[in-house]
Amino acid sequence: MTNDPSPAPDLVVPDQGLVEQLLDQIELKHAVDEDGDLGAPWEHYRIYFLFRGEQEQQTYSVRTFYDRPHPIELKPMLLEAIDDWNRRTLFPKVYTHTDDDGTVRLIGEESMLIGTGVALEHFVNSTVSWIRASMEFDKWLVEHLGLAADLDGDTKPDDER
Template identity: 65%
Template sequence: MSIDPSSIPSFGVPQPQPSGQDGPPPVVVPDQDLVTQLLDQMELKHAVDEEGDLLAPWEGFRVYYMFRGEQKELFAVRAFYDRPHPIEQKAELLEALDEWNRETLWPKVYTHVHDDGVVRVIGESQMIVGMGVNINYFVAMTANWTQAAVGFDQWLVERLGLATDVDEDEDADGTATDGSAEGDAEDNGTEGNSTEDGPAES
């Protein structure tokens, strides 16, 4: 089953601004303020969790924008997908994730098994930024990684036929996830940066 690039939504990636001078775009060392500005330009709702990590929430998953390392030299876009998968279905899930990893560049996706046996999926993309990076390249990659994180969730629902299951779960609960930044940051337990519920140290 091939991945259709057109299934990944567009957030209206900001266009590079003229620098007012000839030559290549400036090289910058990205930080959280720069990513916040980018998310604002993309009109994506975002918040900062208790650990100080920037996140953008969607219904059913969160995308974190994290800087790691002694000098914050590693930038990672990491998605935590809330949908639980029974441990009995892990083999089928891994087969689907292998297919995604073979046929796409990002995000890299893998499973995490909780203590109660529930399996959840994590996706991540990373780049080294400590020595500086072309600003246009950084903007484009961050936007593309965000789009791909959303696209993967849609792809997995279709690949495993989960759309009906999701609808039934929401009907049973009587409510659907509201996708608010504050609720996701508080309800999903990011304290300690554990891969079980939030970002992990790289």
């Protein structure tokens, strides 16, 4: 085994540009925010595509911020619901975030270690699957919590409504 950090010929070291190309190919609206993070907006959530860490320990994460605010009194019910989701599905793994004002929001996340390279097909398939799963979680949560009035508006990005 050598210590050569260059990827094997059939591997790629994904970056934000590659993700933008993929999002263009699947015709998903996206933008880079003021922090330099690539995101895709929906009405009730935003999906971000993030690269963090040093070269050999670099991770790629798809993180979804579900924007519906929930009162702190519902946190036990939300935790029960997302525990059920997390037990039954591979991704996204969902957790809560409580704002200073007591508002509870949900965040979903999937990650892969990309190090010095990953197979392009694996990267593309994982990213597309993670986007779909993030959308499915929102749909599931709306149905599970009885928020059916929101359901119709969540299946398309903001610009397609």
